[in-house]
Amino acid sequence: MTQSIAIKIDGVSKRYGRNVLAVDHAKFDIKEGEFFTLLGPSGCGKTTLMRMIAGFETLTEGTIEICGQDMHGVPPNKRPVNMVFQSYAVFPHMTVAENLAYGLQIDKLGKSEIEKRVKDGLEMVRMSQFSDRRPNQLSGGQRQRVALARALIKRPKVLLLDEPMSALDAKLREEMQVELVTLQHEVGITFVVVTHDQQEALSMSDRVAVIEGGVVRQIATPSELYEHPKSKFVADFIGKMTTFPGKHRGDTNAGSKIEIPHFGEFQCREIVTDSPDLVVGIRPEKIEVRRREPEGDVIKMRGKVKNIMYCGGENHVYVDVDGHEIVAYLQNETRGFHEKFQVGDDVWSYWELNDVVVLDH
Amino acid sequence: MQNWRDEKNEFSILMLPPAFWLVTFFTLPLVVVWVYSFGNRGPLGETNLGFTLVNYVRAFELVHMAILWKTVWITIIVTALCFAFGFPMAMAISFAPGKWKLRLLMLVILPFWTNLLIRTYAWIAILRPRGILNGGLKWIHDTWYSLIGYGVEEIPKFVPWEILYNDKAVVIGLVYVHIPFMILPIYATMEKLDKSFLEASLDLGSSQMRTIFRVMMPLCMTGIVSGAMLVFVLTLGNFIVADVLGGTNSLMIGNQIARQFGAARDWPFGAALSFVILYATFILLWLRSIYAARLEQRDAKR
Numbered sequence: 049m050t051q052s053i054a055i056k057i058d059g060v061s062k063r064y065g066r067n068v069l070a071v072d073h074a075k076f077d078i079k080e081g082e083f084f085t086l087l088g089p090s091g092c093g094k095t096t097l098m099r100m101i102a103g104f105e106t107l108t109e110g111t112i113e114i115c116g117q118d119m120h121g122v123p124p125n126k127r128p129v130n131m132v133f134q135s136y137a138v139f140p141h142m143t144v145a146e147n148l149a150y151g152l153q154i155d156k157l158g159k160s161e162i163e164k165r166v167k168d169g170l171e172m173v174r175m176s177q178f179s180d181r182r183p184n185q186l187s188g189g190q191r192q193r194v195a196l197a198r199a200l201i202k203r204p205k206v207l208l209l210d211e212p213m214s215a216l217d218a219k220l221r222e223e224m225q226v227e228l229v230t231l232q233h234e235v236g237i238t239f240v241v242v243t244h245d246q247q248e249a250l251s252m253s254d255r256v257a258v259i260e261g262g263v264v265r266q267i268a269t270p271s272e273l274y275e276h277p278k279s280k281f282v283a284d285f286i287g288k289m290t291t292f293p294g295k296h297r298g299d300t301n302a303g304s305k306i307e308i309p310h311f312g313e314f315q316c317r318e319i320v321t322d323s324p325d326l327v328v329g330i331r332p333e334k335i336e337v338r339r340r341e342p343e344g345d346v347i348k349m350r351g352k353v354k355n356i357m358y359c360g361g362e363n364h365v366y367v368d369v370d371g372h373e374i375v376a377y378l379q380n381e382t383r384g385f386h387e388k389f390q391v392g393d394d395v396w397s398y399w400e401l402n403d404v405v406v407l408d409h
Numbered sequence: 410m411q412n413w414r415d416e417k418n419e420f421s422i423l424m425l426p427p428a429f430w431l432v433t434f435f436t437l438p439l440v441v442v443w444v445y446s447f448g449n450r451g452p453l454g455e456t457n458l459g460f461t462l463v464n465y466v467r468a469f470e471l472v473h474m475a476i477l478w479k480t481v482w483i484t485i486i487v488t489a490l491c492f493a494f495g496f497p498m499a500m501a502i503s504f505a506p507g508k509w510k511l512r513l514l515m516l517v518i519l520p521f522w523t524n525l526l527i528r529t530y531a532w533i534a535i536l537r538p539r540g541i542l543n544g545g546l547k548w549i550h551d552t553w554y555s556l557i558g559y560g561v562e563e564i565p566k567f568v569p570w571e572i573l574y575n576d577k578a579v580v581i582g583l584v585y586v587h588i589p590f591m592i593l594p595i596y597a598t599m600e601k602l603d604k605s606f607l608e609a610s611l612d613l614g615s616s617q618m619r620t621i622f623r624v625m626m627p628l629c630m631t632g633i634v635s636g637a638m639l640v641f642v643l644t645l646g647n648f649i650v651a652d653v654l655g656g657t658n659s660l661m662i663g664n665q666i667a668r669q670f671g672a673a674r675d676w677p678f679g680a681a682l683s684f685v686i687l688y689a690t691f692i693l694l695w696l697r698s699i700y701a702a703r704l705e706q707r708d709a710k711r
Contacts, residue, residue, distance in 0.1 A: 104608055124611045137609035141627040150623070151613030195609075202613060 053116075054080040054206050054238040055101060060110035062096050062262075070096045072262040073110070078206075078240060083232050085241045087249040088259035089285070094242045097259070098208050101240065102131050115205050125154075130199035131208040135215070136191045138183040144170070144194050145179040151202045169201035172231070189220045196231070206238045213248055225252055246286045250274065258282050274331075280407050283329050290335070290374045294328040294406070306406065310370060314347055314401060327407040334403040335376035337365055337395050348398035349374065353389050365389060367397045446680035454674030464681030473665065473682065480662040483576065484644045487583045488591075491640045492633065494584070495591035499632075500625070502592070503599040514596070517589050525586065529653045532582050536654070538569035546570060574656035582650040587643055591636040598632030599625075645686070662686065 055078040062071040071093040078084045086094040099105040101112055103124035112119045114128055130151075139147050148166040157165070170176045173193035183191055192212065199207055212228065213221045229252050232239050243249055249256045250270040257267045258281075266278045277283035280291065297305040303316040308328055342348050351369035363386050367374045374397050380386050389395065413420050446465070448458045467473070502513045520528055535541045547567045554564040572578055606628060610620040626633070648663030655661070662682070669679025 102608075102612060124608070125614045125616060129612075131609070131612045133605045133609055135603055135605050137603065137605040139606060139609075139624060139628075141630075150610070150615075154614040154616075154619070198613065 052080045053077045054082070054114065055240070056111075056113040056116075057097075057101075058111045058113070060097070060100065060112060061108045062093070062100060062105060063108040070262050071100070074259075074264050075110075076257060076264060076267055078238060080238055081236055083229065083239045083241070083252060083254045085243060085249040085253040085256045086259060087243055087246060087256050087285075090244055092259045093262040094244075094259050095210060098131075098210060098240065098242045101206070102129055102208055103127050128205040129208055130202050130204040130206075131210065132192070132195045132199050132212055134211040136188075136195040138186075138191050138194050138198070140183050143180050143182060144175065144186070147183070147194055148198050148201060151198060155202075165201045169197040172200065172234075173197045188215050188217075189224065192216065192224065196228075200231075200235060200237070204237065206240060209239065209241045211242055211244070213243070213245065221248075228252060250286070258285060260285075275405075277329075277405065277407065280327050280329075283405065283407060288332050288375060289329045289405070290332065291327050291329045291407075292372065294326045296324045296326055304406075311347075311349060314404075316401070316404070316406065323408055329405040329407055330374075330399050330403060331405075332364070332375045332377040333362075333379075335374060335397050335399050337367065337376050337378060337389065337397050339393070339395055341396050342398045346398045346400055347404065348396050350394070350396055353391050353393045353395055356386075356389060356391060358386050363389075367395060369397070442680045443684060445677050446684050448677045450675045450677055456676045464678045465685070467678055468681045468685045473662075476660055476665055477662050477686070479660075480645060483580060483583070483661065484641055487580055487587065487644045488637050488640045490580070490584045491588050491591040492637060495588050495636065496595055496626070496629075496633070498588075499592045499595035499599055500621075502596055517592050520589070525649060526653070528586070529582055529650055532578070532585070532654055533573060536573040536578055536581070538571070538573070540573075542572065543569040573654065574659075576655070576659050578654040579651050579659045579661070582654045583644050583647060586647070586650060587640045590639040590643060594636040594639070595629055595632040598629045602628055642690075 057074050057076055057078075060071060060074045061069065063069055074097060086097060088094045096105055100107055101114070101119075103119065103122060107120070119127060138144075139150065142150065145166050148169050149162050152162045152165055166179075167176070170179055173196055175190065175193050175197065178186065178190065178194075183194070186194065192215070209228075213224060216224060225248060228239075241249075241252065250273070253270055255267060255269055256273055258265045258273065260281050266273060266282050268276075273282065273286055277286065277289075283289045283291070292308045292311070295307045295309065297307050297313060299305065300315070305313060305315055306326070306328065307313040336342070337353075341350075349367075349369045351367040351374065353365060354368040354373070355366040357364040357366075360380075362380055363378045365376045365378055367376065376397055378385075444458065445456055447460050447462070448456050449461055449463065451457050498517070502510060502517070505513055533540070537543070547569070550567045551564055555561070572581075602625075606624055607620055610624040611617070615623065646663050648661060648667045651659050651661040651664050652667075655664075666679050666682050669675045669682065673679075
């Protein structure tokens with residue numbers, strides 16, 4: 049199925065003053081009906097990019113098209129997008145119902161139509177019983193729902209959400225993540241979310257754009273991003289990864305030969321790279337730890353347990369291998385499993401060849 | 410430094426000088442004037458203490474009530490004009506780029522460095538028949554007629570706009586003197602305002618104008634109310650502007666009171682007039698607090 053494009057970002061740059069380049073030649077498409085996330089550390093330009101889509105920032109270079117229409121010179125109030133602000137910006141001098149109606153009154157709808165849409169909107173976010181409340185009588189989560197409903201009943205082509213979960217506590221955050229995804233499937237509107245929380249990005253999105261220093265580093269599905277990161281930055285930013293410097297030792301029919309200095313050589317199942325210097329990475333949950341030497345076609349390293357962090361569901365075991373630290377997440381499958389290893393134990397840590405990630409240096 | 414009870418010593422030391430100051434130089438004189446308001450004027454203009462309500466009865470005579478009524482009207486107009494000009498000015502300063510903000514604020518505060526009397530006299534130079542304003546109007550008048558083909562001798566004589574020594578001049582002068590008191594509190598609330606409220610309004614499809622009236626103004630209400638109260642109170646008591654710029658008919662209640670303490674040498678009556686205004690202010694504040702409490706009750710019921 050070919051999906052049509054909701055937002056086309058083409059060579060977009062944003063410069064503040066002479067020296068600050070907040071967004072550097074961003075170029076990608078967001079598909080219709082997609083849950084798309086802009087992920088990156090604070091100050092990476094993701095919010096600037098979103099504000100350019102909403103029309104609050106001008107572009108220094110490039111074009112933004114929304115549903116095939118060039119947005120150059122179109123003010124925010126004339127764009128077919130709506131935004132949920134980080135602070136929610138629910139008007140404190142209006143009731144919940146008045147907040148929802150505020151945006152509709154401009155669309156020259158009849159009074160009964162506005163009332164119906166406000167009612168539907170409140171039902172959608174399960175806030176019907178609060179319609180006469182003032183925002184200062186609502187909790188953070190409830191305020192977020194009001195902001196969400198207020199934006200959605202405008203029936204935008206694209207809904208923009210700026211750090212939607214940052215003002216919520218941890219428990220509520222997970223609840224709202226599920227709710228947001230469900231809601232998106234219900235309404236079928238394209239969602240664009242800005243966040244710095246990689247967990248949030250992975251769990252909610254159809255696709256994620258990882259941004260660093262104003263540059264889009266990788267755009268991929270969450271699993272692709274986690275299992276096949278393209279750069280060390282992406283690998284480090286999303287999840288944890290133990291890395292070793294590696295050397296490319298030529299290719300065979302089977303795949304590239306790669307040497308990890310001091311630890312030996314191994315054979316990849318594919319041809320991974322051309323550059324001689326590279327980084328070999330492995331995710332902590334893919335590493336096994338045991339006392340006896342493992343057999344078979346695995347990469348194995350002998351070391352000493354340096355530290356153990358008990359995290360309830362899993363143990364984080366830090367193994368020291370000749371001054372190199374390997375982090376392994378071991379599931380506490382049975383009660384008492386967490387006591388299996390002690391600090392100072394001699395152990396083997398090992399992993400499947402398949403699980404190795406090879407990154408350009 | 411959490412409350413008075415926990416740090417008795419520190420607070421008493423801090424509070425003693427201002428308390429002494431207020432009692433000596435504010436409360437005591439006020440009590441003296443209050444006592445005077447029940448006294449009577451001696452034949453030579455001296456004040457004899459006593460207890461009589463004659464001064465108050467006189468204060469409620471039609472002549473004085475008419476002046477008070479007119480003063481209140483002028484004050485309302487001045488407050489409204491201060492808001493109409495002050496709100497956009499506060500907005501302009503608040504939205505100005507960083508380095509301009511301070512300069513513009515300085516321009517608002519700058520007139521305070523000059524004596525009020527001198528500033529008021531400057532308006533005479535502007536408003537008088539051969540002043541700056543009428544000079545400009547005359548130039549426009551002459552230029553216009555020569556442009557549409559009148560010869561130098563044919564141009565009709567320019568009649569200056571009579572804007573000095575009447576109520577118009579008083580209103581202009583009062584607005585000029587008091588507008589900073591409107592701008593500054595509104596500016597202060599605007600600075601604290603989360604700008605995403607305005608962006609949210611635009612994002613929901615509102616025009617800039619609708620955003621100003623439906624979101625900006627309601628959210629700046631605390632600043633508007635304090636600014637309006639400051640301007641109202643200061644204008645109500647002002648007598649210098651009416652004295653300098655007003656005509657014989659532009660008497661405000663402040664002038665009337667000042668006259669009793671000055672030329673008329675009738676301190677008891679002046680005191681009574683002052684206190685009538687003070688009582689009226691208290692009643693207004695009391696009504697306002699009742700109204701505010703009722704609003705709060707209504708909101709709590711929701």
